[in-house]
Amino acid sequence: xxxxxxxxxxxxxxxxxxxxxxxxxxxxxxxxxxxxxxxxxxxxxxxxxxxxxxxxxxxxxxxxxxxxxxxxxxxxxxxxxxxxxxxxxxxxxxxxxxxxxxxxxxxxxxx
Amino acid sequence: xxxxxxxxxxxxxxxxxxxxxxxxxxxxxxxxxxxxxxxxxxxxxxxxxxxxxxxxxxxxxxxxxxxxxxxxxxxxxxxxxxxxxxxxxxxxxxxxxxxxxxxxxxxxxxxxxxxxxxxxxxxxxxxxxxxxxxxxxxxxxxxxxxxxxxxxxxxxxx
Ligand SMILES: Nc1ncnc2c1ncn2[C@@H]1O[C@H](COP(=O)(O)OP(=O)(O)OP(=O)(O)O)[C@@H](O)[C@H]1O
Ligand SMILES: [Mg+2]
Numbered sequence: 547x548x549x550x551x552x553x554x555x556x557x558x559x560x561x562x563x564x565x566x567x568x569x570x571x572x573x574x575x576x577x578x579x580x581x582x583x584x585x586x587x588x589x590x591x592x593x594x595x596x597x598x599x600x601x602x603x604x605x606x607x608x609x610x611x612x613x614x615x616x617x618x619x620x621x622x623x624x625x626x627x628x629x630x631x632x633x634x635x636x637x638x639x640x641x642x643x644x645x646x647x648x649x650x651x652x653x654x655x656x657x
Numbered sequence: 658x659x660x661x662x663x664x665x666x667x668x669x670x671x672x673x674x675x676x677x678x679x680x681x682x683x684x685x686x687x688x689x690x691x692x693x694x695x696x697x698x699x700x701x702x703x704x705x706x707x708x709x710x711x712x713x714x715x716x717x718x719x720x721x722x723x724x725x726x727x728x729x730x731x732x733x734x735x736x737x738x739x740x741x742x743x744x745x746x747x748x749x750x751x752x753x754x755x756x757x758x759x760x761x762x763x764x765x766x767x768x769x770x771x772x773x774x775x776x777x778x779x780x781x782x783x784x785x786x787x788x789x790x791x792x793x794x795x796x797x798x799x800x801x802x803x804x805x806x807x808x809x810x811x812x813x814x815x
Pocket of ligand 1: 602603606707711712713715716717741743744745746752753757758759760764765766767768769770771790
């Protein structure tokens with residue numbers, strides 16, 4: 547996973563570059579929570595563009611980060627969902643709760 | 658007469674979460690013999706990942722045990738049995754309901770069975786408390802373009 551904090555926008559972007567399963571979420575979770583606490587962003591975006599595999603562990607991971615973001619007063623969004631990631635998120639209904647960011651393209655070009 | 662294509666494999670590994678990727682990639686390589694589309698293969702990988710993860714975190718609750726996969730290919734259908742000798746499921750019908758999980762504290766979402774059910778054509782769960790759980794799922798791989806089949810018949814004609 548790569549991350550970047552945009553100080554002026556208080557925006558923290560996580561670009562997930564691993565496969566997302568029960569094995570890998572522990573690392574993602576730990577790092578995301580640590581950085582959210584450290585930067586205290588107002589907006590957190592998870593970028594799924596480079597995710598080649600995700601199972602239900604990804605649903606639990608995002609819901610958990612959504613709750614954590616709420617605690618620190620940040621809004622969480624997801625972006626660049628691949629076809630298969632979208633299929634799984636839609637099945638779980640979490641896209642009714644978590645918005646899909648469309649304007650992140652520009653900012654995330656840094657990666 | 659055209660021979661029926663059949664194949665079988667067995668895979669056993671210890672219940673470590675780092676074996677989840679190994680299991681789904683191995684099954685995908687086996688299923689590739691049926692020439693699935695990328696999407697069909699992705700669906701099967703996800704279903705395998707769900708089943709194997711369940712064996713590891715629910716069946717064995719992260720204690721050491723053996724996860725077993727038996728895969729069959731028959732004509733254009735893949736049949737997978739994934740089993741553990743772990744704690745078993747008390748009520749399978751309740752366990753299969755969307756969003757039902759006994760481990761919300763581990764950030765599980767209770768969507769595993771729902772995903773297996775919708776990504777595969779059939780799903781069957783057999784479980785005995787104290788003895789373990791076996792899930793059987795199958796999926797038909799849609800045949801590809803017709804003229805490939807003509808070629809195939811010519812080669813296999815005796
Ligand atoms: N192999 C198994 N052994 C024992 N219990 C199981 C097994 N598989 C599933 N279960 C039980 O069935 C419940 C539902 O399983 P399911 O995969 O749908 O959700 P989950 O694993 O809890 O969450 P998710 O898969 O979304 O991360 C589990 O919480 C567990 O109680
Ligand atoms: Mg599960």
